[in-house]
Amino acid sequence: MPNGNTYYWQVPFQITNQALIRARFLSIAQLYDESNNLFSIVYPSFALIEPINPGLSFYPNTQTEIKWIATSTNYIKILFSPDNGQTWTLVQDSVPAASGSYLWTIPNLPSTMCKIRIVDVNDNLIYDTSDYPFTIGYLPNLILVSPNGGENYVKGDSILIRWLGSYLTGGLYLDYSIDSGATWINITSKWGNPNGDSYTWIAPAIIAKVLIRVSYIDIPVINDQSDGTFTICFYPAVYATQYPVVCQPNTVDITAYIADSLNASGTYNYWLDIQAIQPLNNPYQVSTSGIYYITKHTTYGGCTDTTSIEILVGTTPSPPVIASQQHLCSGDTAAVIEATGINIYWYADSLLAVLIDTGQSIPASQFNSDTVLYLTQFVYPACPSPPAQIEINYFQTPLPPQATIPSPYCAGDSVAPLVVGGTNINWYDDVSLTNLVNQGNMLSLPPLYNDTVFYVTQNVSNCESMPMILPVEINPIPSKPTISQSGMDIVSSSPVGNQWFNDQGQMLDTNQYFTPPVDGFYYVVVTINGCVSDTSDIIYYYITGNQLHDAVGNGLFVYPNPFNDVMFIYNYSNTEASYNVEIYNTISQKLYANTLKFDEHTHVYSINPGNLPKGAYILYLKGDRDNIVTKIIKH
Structure with a gap:
């Protein structure tokens, strides 16, 4: 009835002086009205605070706090009603009001209409009662059926834990104790039907008197445990006191012991067979290979078991x-x-x-x-x-020997002996140090034509050092240059390292291209990295005709060629020699003859063959050591 109605509101325990109430229309949020002024919520002078909320539920024998505010009196009394206030039972007749709370043990009076009332001790008309009834449920019941004492189990056995219960919901804790209940060890948390069920527990490796306890998870004080202890034990473990392998002439003592003091008591018996028929009368000096058996019956728990140990007896070998x-x-x-x-x-x-x-x-x-x-x-x-x-x-391995790396040599040069400092020097020509070529501090070498590397070590106390790498660099001899003509220049076949000389041995230029200053004989030598080539063939350069003339052989030059009237024969080798000079035409007719004698004073002869027609002719030089034939041209 939005057009006019009332609503009873339970004032919350929220102390404030800034409170307002608003009423608004659900369909139109903007349509509302609220208090014209602020109001306050203050502590009551006498009020029950707990239990007052709806839906509360408790179990018998559990505890809960009753809380209140009572500033107007010194003492209160607490009453309980199981029937929604029709009858009341005294809980406590005089409680200091200032304490504000009382720890109440729930009575075993199941009801859904329970209430609490607090009353001023001095005035029964001053009281407050629970706003809503609460519930006290039925007291759950839990009984452990088995194991319940007196049973005997061995490690690994399946132990069936069974229980019965009533008014239980939720789950149970299953625990065991080996110290008469002083401490408990959890086995598992069991869910499902707590009012009647079972759980199979595998007996652990313990030797003890054991109790089992089953507890209600929601209310752990609801539990039951074995009426008496039961026993769990395990079979003894047998150890030989010496090597399992016995080496002659030694023997071995077979004795048994158990690490756990509870299981250590009892009787040990030694046997030659698993059936425990043939006793081993002296188990303390066994010297024969075989399998031996030990039976142990434990006093604590009454576990009996037979275990075996194999003894191998062998011969002691000689040292490696x-x-x-x-x-x-x-x-x-x-x-x-x-x-x-x-x-x-x-x-x-x-x-x-x-x-x-x-x-x-x-x-x-x-x-x-x-x-x-x-x-x-x-x-x-x-x-x-x-x-x-x-x-x-x-x-300690010595350091590599020391030496100065030699300067480069030219191919074919004599190489100075290589010298290193150190002790017991070894010379190798391979990096793997497998090919020993010399021993000692000095290595003499023949002329070399290629780069060579030596790996040199020293040996101290039979420890060979890492190798010192000693390279011998060999530079190649430049190829013999050839001379060609380019315009006014004569040109060396080598682009670098050129040295141009005249017939007097004077060096005139170092470029690849050279322009001779005068008529004459010229040659070139190439020097690269200090290595000198063979001398080129000597040529004669004739400036007037800008012509280049080659040597005809054995140190002789004929120039100019072609010639006009006179030609010259030059002996640039400066050796003594005699030649008969003959000139023939192309049909083998002799047209000229003369004799030339060269010595240290005479190097050049002029030849005037007379009025020869222009054309090609054959110059024939007959020497005392050789003969030379070359073509000449008359202009």
């Missing part, structure tokens, strides 16, 4: 044989120490307590000082030999 170097050099990561034997163990001490490695060999890189090692071999059935001892001598 040292098979490799005992001399180590620092930095030699590839070196190994080897021994011959079976299942070799390497130890750092004579007591064979500190194991370093196993196997036929161990890397030497793990040692950096003189060391003594002890090694044994194990031969089936794993009998260790007496230890063999090996002394390892450790030496």
